[in-house]
Structures are given as C-alpha cells and as structure tokens.
Amino acid sequence: MLSVAIVGTGPTGLYTFAALSKRQEPCRIALYEKGDSLGVGTPYSEETATRAMLANIASIEIPPLCGGYLDWMQAQPAAFLRRFGLTHADLDARLFTPRLMLGAWFNAQFLELIAAAEAAGHVVEVHTGVEVTDVRAGDRGLRVVAGTQEAVYDRVVLASGHSFAEDAQTARYFPNPWSGLIQTDVPAARVGVLGTSLSAIDAAMAVAAQHGRFVRAAGQADDLVYERQAEGLQIMLMSRSGVLPEADFYCPIPYAPLDIMTGAALSEALAGPAPLDALFDLFRAEIAAADPGYAAHVGLERLDADSFAAAYFADRLARDPFGWARENLAEVERDRAARRTVGWRYAILRMHETVEAVLADLPEADRARFDAGLKRVFIDNYAAVPPESIRRLLALRDAGVLQVAALGDDYDLEIGETGTQIGTKGRVLRFDVFIDARGQRPMQSADLPFPALRAALEAAGQDLPELDEGYVLRGVPGYGGRLVLAALPYLMHDRPFVQGITASAEIGAAVAAGLERAEAAPRRRWRWAQMLDWAA
Structure with a gap:
C-alpha cells in the first residue's frame, strides 16, 4: 500500500487529499497539522482572523469538494449564518463571505472527505496539534519528524502554506x-x-x-x-x-477563452529574439480587441512592456486615493447590477495565468523587466478586493480615522x-x-524549516528547488522523486501569482496526478518484465 504524508492541511493540503483519495488503489495517507483543526489554514482560523475579515474570493469561484460552498451555506441553520452577520436571503453565488465561515466549510469538507476515503478502503491517519520539524531521507523512504514522533512514508507532500519571517512580535x-x-x-x-x-x-x-x-x-x-x-x-x-486596490469587478465565470493570446501564439512569441516584447504585442492586441475605448484612452499603441504600467496607474496616481475608491466602488456596483463587464479589466484578468505559465522560460533580463512593470499590473488586477472592504475603508476615512x-x-x-x-x-x-502587512514574499531553499532537506538542496546546488509538473523534487539524492513541494511560498519565484484557493485546487490535482504517474510507471515495467518471463 502506497503511503503518503501531507504536511499542512490548509487549502492546498485539503485539495491534495481530495484528489489523492480518489485513487482506485487504496493507500495510507497521514495528515500532519500544526493547528487544532483540519482544513482551516492560516487566513481562515480564529487565531488569525475575525468575523469582519472577508475572503477575497466569491463563492462561485471556489472549486467544489464534497459539494459546492454555496450549497453548503444554504443548508446551514439560520443561527449559524447569524454568527457571521448573514441570513439565507444574503446568500448568492457572488457573495464574499467572512474568512472564518470559509474556514468552517473547509473543516467540514475535510471531515466528510476522510469518512469517504476510509469507506473506499484508504487508511487515514490524523495528527493535529503536531508540528513537523524535519523530513529525512532514508533507504526505505522519507522519515517525517514531529517532536518525539517519527514515521516513514513512500512520499511526502509539503503543503505548509504561508511562511513569514520569525521576527519577534511585541505589543508595538x-x-x-x-x-x-x-x-x-x-x-x-x-x-x-x-x-x-x-x-x-x-x-x-x-x-x-x-x-x-x-x-x-x-x-x-x-x-x-x-x-x-x-x-x-x-x-x-x-x-x-x-494606490489603494480597486473593488472586485463583475465578469463571466468560468472565464471566456482568450481570442489572441493563444498557446500557439505564445509559443511563437517565446521562440523569437525578444520574447517579452512579443508577449506584450499579444497582450496589447488582446486588450485593444476587448476594449478599443480604453486602448485609445491610455495610448496603447504607443506603449511597450516597460511603459504600460505607468499608463495603467496614471489616472489613479493623479487622484486622491479615497476619491478614486469612491467612484470605483460606485462603478462596480452599477456593473454588478447590470451584469456588465469592463472589457479591458476582464482581458487582463484572463491573461494573468496564461502569462504566468511562461515566465520561467523568459531570459533573465526579460524577467527583470516583467517584474518591474507588467507584474504590478497583473497583481493589481487579480487582487481586486471585495466591495465591502472598500466601503469600510471609506467609512474609516469619513470618520477621520x-x-x-x-x-x-x-x-x-x-x-x-x-x-x-x-x-x-x-x-x-x-x-x-x-x-x-506586505504579504508573502517568494522563498528559497535556504528558507525551508526542515534542516535535513535544506542541507540536501544546498548540497545539490539548488538555491531554488527544481520541480517537475507534479511539484515533485528532482535531482536531490534521497529526496528526488519522493518529496513533493506544494508550499506556495516556494513556488512564487516562477509563479508569482500562485496564491488563492483556485491555485490550491489546481496544485492538489497536479500533485495527485503526478503521484499516480510515478506509481504507474513501476507497475508497467514490472508487468512487461513478467510477460517476458512467461514467454521464456
């Protein structure tokens, strides 16, 4: 029976478990969680959030687990909803809910998934209130060390989520x-x-x-x-x-396919002598086709990959941030009521993941140019905040606070x-x-809190862990092919937009698929060898 340890049970660990538990062949899955509750994760726990803090994702965007988030909310009693300032009449597919409420759904889904996995023949071990301090390579597998507890597994998935500096906190x-x-x-x-x-x-x-x-x-x-x-x-x-972030804008979900920045067009752009400039040509054409009025307003024809960001932010920088926020909030509320989509905003939103997928292939100089310019545009666009958050900022401003x-x-x-x-x-x-509150920074091998793994990466000369498409570590003796690095901070160098619940769901599916491929390959080799023996 394949044995897998998942270290960290926030959204990435949760979606990884959900995908892994669908394996037809039973396996042993051990869940290690530093906190007291499975599935909650740092942003969604009562230790780090209040009921006033909103999740930056509408229910329609959250990938389902045992069921959809909206269905689960609608099935809850009125008293439960009142704890979060909601009624059944408030619930809809585009609602931004409190983080604690989303954490409650994650926990409920995890418990339901565990019951279903065990009913399907999987063996599930739950270790809560336990912090993993090291992962050591051995002949029989990877040894997970958690205090005085140690156990060996065929594969270990690190899904430890956000990781911040250990600077001392004081009351000030x-x-x-x-x-x-x-x-x-x-x-x-x-x-x-x-x-x-x-x-x-x-x-x-x-x-x-x-x-x-x-x-x-x-x-x-x-x-x-x-x-x-x-x-x-x-x-x-x-x-x-x-600059303050803008309010989340109405758009069709799931996203419509891109018209110009297709996979074939991107491949051709990257193959040329100036890949970032060719990529920007596609970016510019996509926006111009989606919103000619905006293209004319910012002078898009005259802009390039280095100057677009300045034009993008120019109007907001010229205005009082609260005045801009007030007008932007009114605009997005009108658009939401009319189900109207702003073409240029939607075009940039649909391009950010497509562009992210090719960033690792850019030459170093082009990547530096991207980080200095277009990266800020994409982050500003996809990190738009719930309208209620803008409304609260304006209320604080009006109160003189x-x-x-x-x-x-x-x-x-x-x-x-x-x-x-x-x-x-x-x-x-x-x-x-x-x-x-500047958020998560990209992290490197030297930041890993696991001494043996960190030393092995340093010995292999991997300042940044080298991973395959299933996030499996490559080229590190003892760990290669065994350790899966799905912790978001260590993916952000090549994937700067890899944050949020949808990213966690995509990573979880990729991790499970990668483990399935790794297990299938030895089985195919064994069966072919067995057939040769029979033939002889």
Whole structure:
C-alpha cells in the first residue's frame, strides 16, 4: 500500500487529499497539522482572523469538494449564518463571505472527505496539534519528524502554506498580520500599516474593530458608517505608490477563452529574439480587441512592456486615493447590477495565468523587466478586493480615522522598542504601533524549516528547488522523486501569482496526478518484465 504524508492541511493540503483519495488503489495517507483543526489554514482560523475579515474570493469561484460552498451555506441553520452577520436571503453565488465561515466549510469538507476515503478502503491517519520539524531521507523512504514522533512514508507532500519571517512580535510591532494581532489589545494611538492590499486592509480593520464599529446608515443599506468608541485612533496605510486596490469587478465565470493570446501564439512569441516584447504585442492586441475605448484612452499603441504600467496607474496616481475608491466602488456596483463587464479589466484578468505559465522560460533580463512593470499590473488586477472592504475603508476615512501615504522607492524604516518611524520624501512618520502587512514574499531553499532537506538542496546546488509538473523534487539524492513541494511560498519565484484557493485546487490535482504517474510507471515495467518471463 502506497503511503503518503501531507504536511499542512490548509487549502492546498485539503485539495491534495481530495484528489489523492480518489485513487482506485487504496493507500495510507497521514495528515500532519500544526493547528487544532483540519482544513482551516492560516487566513481562515480564529487565531488569525475575525468575523469582519472577508475572503477575497466569491463563492462561485471556489472549486467544489464534497459539494459546492454555496450549497453548503444554504443548508446551514439560520443561527449559524447569524454568527457571521448573514441570513439565507444574503446568500448568492457572488457573495464574499467572512474568512472564518470559509474556514468552517473547509473543516467540514475535510471531515466528510476522510469518512469517504476510509469507506473506499484508504487508511487515514490524523495528527493535529503536531508540528513537523524535519523530513529525512532514508533507504526505505522519507522519515517525517514531529517532536518525539517519527514515521516513514513512500512520499511526502509539503503543503505548509504561508511562511513569514520569525521576527519577534511585541505589543508595538507585528511582523505580519498573522502574528498575534487579533489577540492583542492595540491602543487607540497612531497605527502604521505597511501595505495597501487586502492583508493590510484586514490589519486596519482588526485594529478599528477594537475601538469602534461599522453600522449601516438608517434607511440606506449600502451606506456604511464607522462609529468611534475611543478618541486618538489614527491609522495610516502605506505603500510605495499609495494606490489603494480597486473593488472586485463583475465578469463571466468560468472565464471566456482568450481570442489572441493563444498557446500557439505564445509559443511563437517565446521562440523569437525578444520574447517579452512579443508577449506584450499579444497582450496589447488582446486588450485593444476587448476594449478599443480604453486602448485609445491610455495610448496603447504607443506603449511597450516597460511603459504600460505607468499608463495603467496614471489616472489613479493623479487622484486622491479615497476619491478614486469612491467612484470605483460606485462603478462596480452599477456593473454588478447590470451584469456588465469592463472589457479591458476582464482581458487582463484572463491573461494573468496564461502569462504566468511562461515566465520561467523568459531570459533573465526579460524577467527583470516583467517584474518591474507588467507584474504590478497583473497583481493589481487579480487582487481586486471585495466591495465591502472598500466601503469600510471609506467609512474609516469619513470618520477621520484613516489616511493613505505614498512612501516612494527610497524610505528608511526604523523599528524601536517604543515605536516605529519611517523617513521618506523629506518627512518623518512616527507610529506607536506598526504592522508589516506586505504579504508573502517568494522563498528559497535556504528558507525551508526542515534542516535535513535544506542541507540536501544546498548540497545539490539548488538555491531554488527544481520541480517537475507534479511539484515533485528532482535531482536531490534521497529526496528526488519522493518529496513533493506544494508550499506556495516556494513556488512564487516562477509563479508569482500562485496564491488563492483556485491555485490550491489546481496544485492538489497536479500533485495527485503526478503521484499516480510515478506509481504507474513501476507497475508497467514490472508487468512487461513478467510477460517476458512467461514467454521464456
């Protein structure tokens, strides 16, 4: 019986287990989870999120497991929904729900999947509250070390999810929004948040919720007001550009196929002498065909891979960020009601995964150009946030609590015991409490928390782990062909957009398919050898 250990049971581990449990041949699957609950993962647990924090994905986009997310919500009792501020009348396919509610669905699905897997003949071992500290190679397989526990498996899947710096958290400094912020009583003081994405917005909301509440204005369902319960709170979101994310926009799901940036066209572009420029020609043509008005507005014909990002952000940079946010929110709400799709936004959204698939093939200089320009465009487009998140930012702004600052490319950050200060553009910003909410950075082999595996990768000269299409490690003695690296931070160098639940589902399916191929190959060889013996 094939034995597989899955280390980490957040969304990637969950979807990997779901795909692996569909194997016809029974296998032994061990689940290792540092937390107390299967399936929840860092962003969806009560230790790192509040009921006010929204998942950045609508229910229609979440890949089903035992069933769909919307079906599960509709089957829940009214009392359960009220815990998250919802009623059955609120539920629809495009609803953005609280992260904790999504975590509850993940946990329920995992338990149902385990029961189905065991009924199908698989052996499932569950280890919760257990942290894996090493994975060691041996003659019989890979040895998983978790405290005083050790066990050997044929394959090990590392699906450990987000991984942040181990900087010390204090009551005045949080190295990321997941490092105890929810459990800390933050004073009504000057609070700096580095970042303006959804993670930064969530950090601001976690602080704001301690000193006030959001309420709907009387008789106006969409008009949100922040009622302060303490004076002195001032929150500042900061980024290099000071641009706020836009609200999630209406578009058809599943995505319509691209008209111009096809696989054949991309292959031809990459084969030429200037692959990034040829790729941009396809990008430009796709946008021009989808939205000629926008193409004319930004002067698309005159732009290239290096100048498009500046044109893309120009209108927002020229405006007050909150004024832009207010108009953008009104636009997306009108489009949602009319089921209208903005052509250029939808074109960029549909291209981001297609482009990501070829980034590893770009020459080094072209990749650097992409990271400096088009990468920011794609991230801004696909990381649009729930409209309710923008509505809350505006409510904080209207209450005099929230500001946004552009730091530029050159600023000095000093974190002290009594506070933090940032020097930028001839001024100094001082904060009593500081939260670094810039999100997950790409990680390399040297960042792996497993000493034996890290040493083996370093000995093999792999600063970045070399993986096949099933995320199986290659070229590392003892680990090659055995260890599957599906932890998102270690995939982000070649796949900078590989975040979110849909990516977890795709990775889980690819991992299970890769393990199936690896198991099928020896069986085919054995059967052919057996046939030769019989013939003799």
